Amino acid sequence: MHAAVITFPGSNCDRDLAVALERAGAKVSMVWHKDQDLPQGVDLIGIPGGFSFGDYLRCGAIAANSPICRSVKAHAEKGGYVFGVCNGFQVLTETGLLPGVLLRNAGLKYICKNIGLRVETTDSIFTSGYKKGQEITVPIAHHDGNYHVDAETLARLQGDDRIAFTYTDNPNGSMQDIAGVLSSNRRVLGMMPHPERRAEAAHGGTDGAAMFASMVGALVQA
Template identity: 50%
Template sequence: MKFAILSFPGSNCEMDLYHAINDVMGETAELVSFKKDSLDDYDAALVPGGFSYGDYLRGGAIARFSPIIKALGEFADTGKPVLGICNGFQILTEAGLLPGVLQKNTSAKFVCKPVELYVNNNDTVFTNQYESGQTITLPVAHGEGNYFCDQETLKDLEANNQIVFKYRDNPNGSVENIAGIINKAGNVLGMMPHPERAVEELLGSADGKGMFESIINSMVSRGIVYE
């Protein structure tokens, strides 16, 4: 299975994802420049964390105008998996691939620590290897991780079971403790915690490995042919 890892000026988590996919999962991942205009050669796309374009204006606001974003939207329209992590989540909301916005943490401080989340929906491309209600531990590292949406959008998210992860102890003030959401089609997930930084027990938790196992399992079940 071939993963594209999008790379923007200021991204800093590409190599964490690269290691998680290539070295831990034994699959193939390649870095794809923000200047590219196609993702046709890939089975899944990963939008990493960091500070794309220095987070000027706000997180993801400039990155969403990069050439690769049009290709990412077309890629998502095919039904293939798209995972945005931290700044990647911000980019997905700015690009309109997910609803809502990410605001500054209510503490007005950068938060960097392991947090507990529970799996609110395990019937997705990204969470099928977890148990419903399972508690997992993943690290967060963000200053603008406070997810917000209006009440109508929140009702839609709840009605469609699009809230995939919730914080047990909310570190940033996100509405309804939301840590990650999925689009209505079920193939685009955005989340603030970093699964790629929790794929080996040496790092304190391997709970993030289930995310990548879930994606691979989903693609295998769809009959993806591996080269």
């Protein structure tokens, strides 16, 4: 199974994401934002957290217009898998691969702490390693994680079982406590919390490890 992790100026979780994927058994290629094309045979694209281009315009807006993102969109539109964490989630909404927008946290402050998540669906390669309703602990580290969509889109996300995770104690004002959502074909996931920072015992917990094991395992068998 071959994964590509995209690096933008200001990314600071690209190595963390690559290590988590490698520990789960993936071959990982690091891809620079100015590259035009993805490596051959890529199964999964990871878009990491951080502060791409310093968040100087809107979080993820400049990154979404980087040359490599044309290939990321093409990969997703052909049915490829894409996984975006924190700033990666923001990039995915800016490219239109996921609905909604990530607004400034309701408290107007940067938040960095461990947070409880509830698994809302297991119907994806990203979440199949958990049980529906299972509560896990994963770190967050963001200033703009307040997820919002219009009422029609929210109803569609709920009706189609596309809300992947919710917060057990909402830290940022996110609508309906949403922490992560899936695309309509369930092959793109965006989430604000950082499972790659909870993927081995040295992190203080391993609640994120099941996500990497399930996505890599599913693609190895595909």
